[in-house]
Amino acid sequence: MAPPTKRKAHSKVVLSKRWSTGNFQATTTQQQPDSSTSEEEVYSGPEPIKFTKKKVLSDIGDLFTLCTQEGSRKYLLTMIYMLLRHLEYSWRKTDEILDTIGSMKCETAHKWADLFLDGDFEEFIGENRGGQRTQSFFDVYPELELEARAFVVDECSKKASSFTVESLAKFLDDRLYEINGLQKTAQQLIRSIEMYRIDIRRWGGRNEANKNRPYFEGHERPDVQQHRKEFIDHFLSNKTEYYLLNDEEVPKWLQPTAPKPRVLICHDESTFRSGEVNARRWVIDDSAPFFSKGRGRSYMISDFLVIHPSSPYFQLSPAEWNQATQRYPKLLEEVDIIYEKFSASAAINIGSDLYMDNELILEQFERLFQMLQFKEEYKTHTIEVLVDNARTHTSKKFSVNDFNMKPGTRCPVQSIEYLDPATNQRKTINCYFTDGENKGKSRGLLNIALNLGLKVPLNCKLQQLKELVSQHPAFQNVTKLEKLGMQYGIQVLYVPKYHCELNPIEGYWCHMKQFVRKHNDQTFHKMVSLIGEARKNFEARQIYLKLCRRFWTTLIAYNDGKDYKQVLQIVKVSYYMRVKRLNESDEKYVQRYNRSFNLRFYDFEERKDEHVKSRMMNFLNTHMDLKMNVDIIENCHRLPTANQQQTKPRPVIVRFHSRPVRQHILSSLGQLKGKKLNITIVEDLTPLALNLYYRTRDRLRDNEKKRVITRNGRIFVRNPDKSLTLITE
Incomplete structure (x- = not known):
């Protein structure tokens, strides 16, 4: 039997891996895909998680540490999902297993796995319930957390990739014994390595591929x-x-x-x-046009x-x-x-x-x-x-590298004219012999150096001669430009x-x-x-x-x-x-810039097991007559509150992908008038700006407080002639 062709062999390999390496991306529909449709067509993301990599095992270990520490159902089920995917179970098979044991669906599990691996760690561990249940190590030693974070940032910014979690563990061990005035006698660490890995993730660190970053080696x-x-x-x-x-x-x-x-x-x-x-570009379903290759x-x-x-x-x-x-x-x-x-x-x-x-x-x-x-x-x-x-x-008319050492070899110019610094006069030296047996031949770099009066050592090599000659004014010529x-x-x-x-x-x-x-x-x-x-x-x-x-x-x-x-x-x-x-400091303006993508919604009805993002988009499209897609929202969640007894709905903070979209929503607030929804939409102000806002209102009479408004994170007072006065600290 003849061996299979390369095309058949390649197709066989692809088909064998098709269902086990499919990418996953959450979809907005709740319908199950048709069995005839490949998994890649339904769930294909721009940056899929490669669960089969060995590195994912260490991430699963970090998640296991969280499970044992917190006892969270979310952590445990996310870890199970990551393990199944690491063992090359297909998405559909994994979904069946999770459904069998009565846990969350694959779509939800993948969302949490993606957030844990590449997203905001604080959002992953947050429960949005307010308050803190246990006291952590850094609650007892808050000054050590600042030192530890500074140590991690400094080590991660170095060109060498020698930093490990053990380095942080040793650093904190030494500092703790130093603070308490104790002498370390045992090799055992005060905290486990796994806990330090969780700390680094909480501070925004990720253990990822050491990608090349733009830097010019000759810059310094x-x-x-x-x-x-x-x-x-x-x-x-x-x-x-x-x-x-x-x-x-x-x-x-x-x-x-x-x-x-x-x-x-x-x-x-x-x-x-x-x-x-x-x-990047916007596309709807399969409407993206073809592009020319190359x-x-x-x-x-x-x-x-x-x-x-x-x-x-x-x-x-x-x-x-x-x-x-x-x-x-x-x-x-x-x-x-x-x-x-x-x-x-x-x-x-x-x-x-x-x-x-x-x-x-x-x-x-x-x-x-x-x-x-x-x-x-x-x-x-x-x-x-x-x-x-x-x-x-x-480019120069000539360079020392254009010359060879011996007579009769390469020489780019007939003569060299230069300014003698000793006499401040212009001199000319011929680069070719004008008489003798070598008439018409080039002198070579060695003879030129001797004619210039340079002391050439015995057995001088060409490179050494070039370095010597390059210091003479005759070869320090300007460029053609x-x-x-x-x-x-x-x-x-x-x-x-x-x-x-x-x-x-x-x-x-x-x-x-x-x-x-x-x-x-x-x-x-x-x-x-x-x-x-x-x-x-x-x-x-x-x-x-x-x-x-x-x-x-x-x-x-x-x-x-x-x-x-x-x-x-x-x-x-x-x-x-x-x-x-406005003479603001760097930190203040950066805070205001980061919040310029956000809006806060007050008195937005709170429901049990709600999907805030979908409800928010439904509200904007229904009550404000905005034809927008859910993809315009980058993140959306309710803010935690310390008062567990309050009956009012918790505020919702929404972060949009672009500021023009946010501004469009603010300019459409007139659509809410007369609907009696009692929902207030305001800008997300920094703590300093919010404090300035309330202090400005307190200085005015009750019937004038509405004159205080916000624009792009700044506080203004509307004057009787409708002009605006900026309020600064």
Whole structure:
């Protein structure tokens, strides 16, 4: 009998695993799937839990510890479910077993397992009953919990993955004996290892795959640090000569105070691919369209971002363009690069045209330098151009690595011209023999070094010779781009290696690609048209103002001694949360931002064994005439209360996936008028804001208390003329 084909063998393996490795995802319907439908089609999630991994056994052990400690039915049944799935029982078989023993359904068990493994641990262990039944170890030693959490965070943030639960156990054992003034005589731990694992989970820790995280290995290299220091010193020492932005919510330009201001022009290239689309999108059932496989055709853009009040883009007016072309007729010549009208912004179609190599970059920059002379807004300004350290920008006419040691070998130039620092005079040395038996041959790096007067040790190797020669002024030459800038009186500055956060134009590409991918239909012509729309959108939304302000924030942070991780955190907070708005501290604003996705519902009827999320969506769609899906709600639960005797329903807090949805609900509160539901919907205020709200109301008369309102977590008082006054502490 002939052996089976590869296709049949593969199909047999897939079919044998089909029912045992099916993914699970809770569905909104209560109907059982048809027996002819595969489990993968019914329950398929974006990130399924792999119960068969050995790591899950340790998670099951943690859950067993919780079961023995708390005696919870939820913990026990979730552990049984995870064990059955780990043993490769299918979802349907597991559901039958759980139903047989009279426990919860698979759908509920999987929800709790998912919450335990990848969700909020506090929500998993919470019963929403209020109060605390037992006293834990850290209730007796609360100061130790703070130390332990700090220890875990510090160890988990290290690059080495040497931290274990035993490390925490030993740390707390030593601290406990130290606090009580006792001497440890036995090796036995005060608490079990399993309890420490539960503590780490409660603090938000997860034992997961050691995935690669973005970090540039050369970021803290000594030569890079030195370049970064010189780069930062250049800008901060001349800060009064640049155009800056204030710290208001809507940034405004601050004019330079120096007599001769500077204009900073940032440059970079980026490649767009027609096959790229958004990573996530909304779909209904099986209505999602097909997508083209692959990344599609490429389109490379080389652009400039100007830090100047006139415009984020460099472009001449028609009159200025006429003056420029009269002086430089070459600007009108047809070239391979596609230039923006009256501008130096360029694009090429990779694959059919060229690539942005050093020659094309020099051609583009020469066009820019020629046009800058006729820009009226830049008259009497010093022009600086900021570029990254890509090889297409740092190419030199020659380098020490282009030479070989012996005569007659590789030599890229006929002669080398340099400035002698001793005499301050320009000198020239020939790199080829002009007479003798070697006439017409290259001298070689060794003879060049001897002619320069360098002391070359005996038996010197090529690498050692290169290091020696590279220190001489003859080989410390500038790049081709810097030399071109000198011809037009423009200074070229290089961003330190591995420091893309120090180039404002990087945020420009981020916005452009996000816009294009969101609206792209995977056709090349559509992508090219979207790039133009993205440029207009970038300018209309004034995102360049935030990028300019972020640039100076990053410079100051590095100058204050912050490391790479701290700088990125500062950039993230300042960009997304506007930390300095209303002079609030970081912690206060972060709290307010996190609550800006929430709403609180008071006097919402409480029922036994209720499904709060479904009831909440039914309420919004029925009484407020909102056509919304349950997926808009990220989380929904009742708040615990310490008073077990109260008869009023416990408040419900609802967290939405997006703030626009939350705002839409607030703006639709008028739908509740006249329905006599007695349900109050308010913003979820921070404790400080709530205290300020009540204190403000207490200062007013009873008939004026309704004038106190909230907007986006802040407190306002409505004036008689309907204007609003912000109340601060």
